[in-house]
Amino acid sequence: MNTKRDEEVYVFPNAPTPTRPVIFDPDHCNGCNKCVSVCIMDILLPNPEKGKPPLVVFPDECWYDACCELHCPESNAIRLNYPLMWKVPWKRKETGDYHWVGEKNPLPPNPKPPV
């Protein structure tokens, strides 16, 4: 673990929250900025480094509509990052156990989605 004991520590204002509503996978993102152009809340800016994923500059304004994901030409380049207050549980009838998106020991994906 990096304790940063020997590093200089700088002071920043609190980050707006949720700090990271969407996550880009740099291996899949081609930096085309299509998501920047469609974002309803306009929370993204093009990355100063060409070809890199956009910057999430106004994360607290995300509407979680996922239009960035819908219009992304690549698959697996963008994922919504469920915020902590969205943990709505479901109950598996046969076990009585509760589950939710983002739990510690997740279930395997449903292999046969309804549509």
Place this chain on the structure above:
Amino acid sequence: MDSLAEYANAGVTVKWPYPIRYGEEKEVTGDVLVLGGGIAGCWAAISAAKKGANVVLVERAATIASGSGGPGCDHWSLAITGNPACPLTAEEVSEAIIDSLEGHYNGISTYLTARESYDTLLELEKMGAKIRDTEDEFKGAAFRDEETKLLYAYDYTNKFTVRVWGNTFKPALYKECKRLGVSIQDRVMATGLLTEGGNEGNRVIGAMGVNVRTGEFMVFKAKATVMCTARSTRVWYSPTEETGLYYLSPPTAGGSTMAWRAGAEFTMMEKTHQAGTMIVGPCHGAAHPGNTWFPATMVDAKGKEIPYVDRDNNVLKTVGERNRPSPGQKFMLPDHYRTDEYDFIPPGTMTIEEMVEKGEYTLPLFADLTRMPEEERRVIFGLMVGQESKSRSTYKYYTEAGFDPEKDMLQGFQFIAPYAYGITGVGRRSPTYASALGSRNVRTAYGGGLVVDWDLRTSLDGLYAAGWSIFSGGAHPEAACTGKYAGRHAAEFATGISQGDVDRKQVENEMRRIYGSTKRNEGIDWKELNHGINKVMQVYCGEPKGDELMKLGLDLLEDLKWETDTRSFSTDPHKLSRMIETMEILTTAEMILHASMARKASSKYLGFKRWDYPTMDPEEWRKFITIKQEAGQVKLGELPLRYWGDLAENYEAHCLL
């Protein structure tokens, strides 16, 4: 690094990537100007362009994706006239809706939607949207018409609501706008209307706006203008940390306050209310509990089913009965139109809350799709959840996380709220799928807005309105149909008139109004201003309301205006746009207070409670209160309920078809 916080932590600063053009002017001219590129705006632009008008569409975000209906839509209602599967008439359904609120509703937009909704859906299909089960995924289902492959929802007997693949809608509308040569001005936020001579109350001759990325000032000249802006949100609450959780519409809207400044008449603003709890979510986590999930089987923690009952409190024994009218009832009333919204409980029934208190049910409650017929299960958690606005990703992420509607029960987030997960209709409600969820804490969900006539013209010459900007404006199909209708009228008006002359003073005043916050680097940011407005509205325009409180509320809003004028700051065009929309929210709050003070009575139809005038809907107050601004003063007026007269007769005289 893909977040600004990481850059900041690494000591890297990021330069604003777009040029800054505060105060630089750009002029665009068209015959018809459409303000707002959501569902209503796209349809208005398309229909005006089809009539030959040169159309300019101004959208604050990106037209391909934006608006409340941008991400998707799960059901298309009021598909009546022209629908071969529906035995009803537009008149009888519209009258029933209007009667259920005893006239406190918009008969014009409701009726024209009932007349044009089905044809509009077919038109949308021609543009490339998906409206039919062409892959036969639901073959043989009770809600499927085998011949047309249309899937119906809610009332399977009368088939006037269609289940649709709404993710395909907005891209199709965008493509059609492009095909018709509509000049789309994305990332431009309209801020003010241009009027002849620069005076309020005069003919509208265009609009002004600001580019939300560069800050450039835009002047749009047009012969006719259509307001298609969203309802304004963030009036009572604006915790951005929970934005995704709360709002059914994108929380960006200043609404149609620019029309207020231009002197247009509004009504029903007092219905624009906080209405109960602020925790209505998570919409995203579940889709619309009232209609997306209807008629999910509801069970308690011990697996005991909470039965659906009909309007006479008879328990419905089968799932199929939930989608059929009660004995003696011709059809089920469409959603959102019921007095259920105002906690009307049929006499003699017990609420879920009471039943829980008596020990009849154990919390938490669940939507249990495992007990439902296979097609019903798949069409709810599959098609409906997968296509409804923001919940498209719910389907994806829940499925990835293992949620299986054949094995799992989804917990009601509000443990005993009657609106959670299709629970309306359960235990105490008649088998309508009434729901108020979407309107719990947002402003103009079926609430206040612009007064319109049978041309969807506002009280100002040259200004038309559609979608949420109309008082009592409805959901997706109503936005589409009113947009289409208003677009026709705007195009027609534009053919017989020339462009107006822009008043320079009006332009300069608007610049002064909107750029003020860019002159400072510290002070009050848009969030603090928004929270200030919210606190005033929570404390002074909560429930019940009273004159003395509301008067004080207005004084405090006046103080916030002064604070804004002297201390507000915005450090980039994005924050500037948020500041401007927050100033519009302040104006909305003032309009709500003025309208609320004007109604000296309570009303169950308006969800309006006053402690100083507690009598509900006394005869002398059964009317619309109108408000408008004249020479800086608020001018009150009134309109009779059902001022629209005979629905069919007036529609036919005005529809331009």
